[in-house]
Amino acid sequence: EPExxxxxxxxxxxxxxxxxxxxxxxxxxxxxxWYRQILGQKVEFLVSFxxxxxxxxxxxxxxxxxxxxxxxxxxxxxxxxxxxxxxxMYFCASSEETGGVEPQxxxxxTRLSIL
Amino acid sequence: xxxVEQNSGPLSVPEGAIASLNCTYSDRGSQSFFWYRQYxxxxxxxxxxxxxxxxxxDGRFTAQLNKASQYVSLLIRDSQxxxxxxxxxxxxDSNYQLIWGAGTKLIxxx
Numbered sequence: 001e002p003e004x005x006x007x008x009x010x011x012x013x014x015x016x017x018x019x020x021x022x023x024x025x026x027x028x029x030x031x032x033x034w035y036r037q038i039l040g041q042k043v044e045f046l047v048s049f050x051x052x053x054x055x056x057x058x059x060x061x062x063x064x065x066x067x068x069x070x071x072x073x074x075x076x077x078x079x080x081x082x083x084x085x086x087x088x089m090y091f092c093a094s095s096e097e098t099g100g101v102e103p104q105x106x107x108x109x110t111r112l113s114i115l
Numbered sequence: 116x117x118x119v120e121q122n123s124g125p126l127s128v129p130e131g132a133i134a135s136l137n138c139t140y141s142d143r144g145s146q147s148f149f150w151y152r153q154y155x156x157x158x159x160x161x162x163x164x165x166x167x168x169x170x171x172x173d174g175r176f177t178a179q180l181n182k183a184s185q186y187v188s189l190l191i192r193d194s195q196x197x198x199x200x201x202x203x204x205x206x207x208d209s210n211y212q213l214i215w216g217a218g219t220k221l222i223x224x225x
Contacts, residue, residue, distance in 0.1 A: 042217040043159065043203065056212055091158050100207030103149050106158040 002026045004107035006092050012113045013082055021077045021110045023092030032075045033093040033104060034067065036060065043091070049075065050098070079112075087114045117142045117208045121216035130225050134191040136202050138216055141185070144209030148180055150189045151203040153218065159203055163189065194223045 005024045013019045025032050034046040047057045049067055064080045075094075079086055089111050093104040118141045128134040136150075147166055151159035163178040165171045165187065171178045177190040187206070191198055204216040 043153075043215050045213070045215070048212075089156075089158075098211045100211030100213050101147055103161045103164050104205075104213065105161065106151075109158045 002028075004092055004094055004105055006090075006107035006110050008110060009108065010111045010113070012115065015084055015114050016081050019079050019082055019112065021079075021090050021092075021112070023075045023077070023107055024073050025075055025092070025094030026105060027073070029094035029096050029105075031055075031095045031098050031104075032067075032069070033095075034077045035091040035093065035106075036088045037091065037109075038088045046077070048098075055098075082112075082114045084114050087112060117214050119204055119206050119214045119216040121202075121204050121219045123217060124220040125222050126219055127222045127224055128194050130194055130196060130223055132194055134194045134198065134221055134223070136189040136191075136204075136219050136221065138187045138189075138204030138206075139185055140187070140204075140206040140214070142206070142208045142214070143182075143185065145182075145185075145206045147207040148178070148187045149205040149213075150176075150178060150187075151205060152198075153201045153203055155201075162202075191221075196223045196225055199223045
């Protein structure tokens, strides 16, 4: 069964450094998402992406965050200057159509630890 | 503000019994409803989707939807210890944006 893949599984970064989290969505999916989950807390929506542009973003997704689809397969989340509070699991998801109609399928996540 | 509400639990159910998980939502325009299971430290995994009023069964899982009451539930029959997880309810809003509940922690006691 096709799946969403995320790399790396664990990223340790010094505060203030830039980090790029990578995702390969399911190949025929058109909508892509990033979520964050701080340890012990709920899943939080960050951003949705369609047709090479952001379609929705949350209040969390401020100027230090950016997303990109640099080629036909990868979907990346960049955090420009990391803060301690960015430590969390980051999940990428994709869906065939907008995730409000079709279900979103999640990758295994990247655990980001900011020191 | 559009919301999806779930009891955080934990909900403790003996092995072999029926576990009943509930979710309410605020947006009457919602059309799509999803249940995800999340094990500790893992990603959410889709269990069921339901789009019309009534019941939808898949193995030991049954999703129930009542749009008039703005209520969706998940029943797990013959509960197993491996069903112990957090169950997330997700509902689209009238703009097709997915709104997530905070999840119910389910514990199946052997």
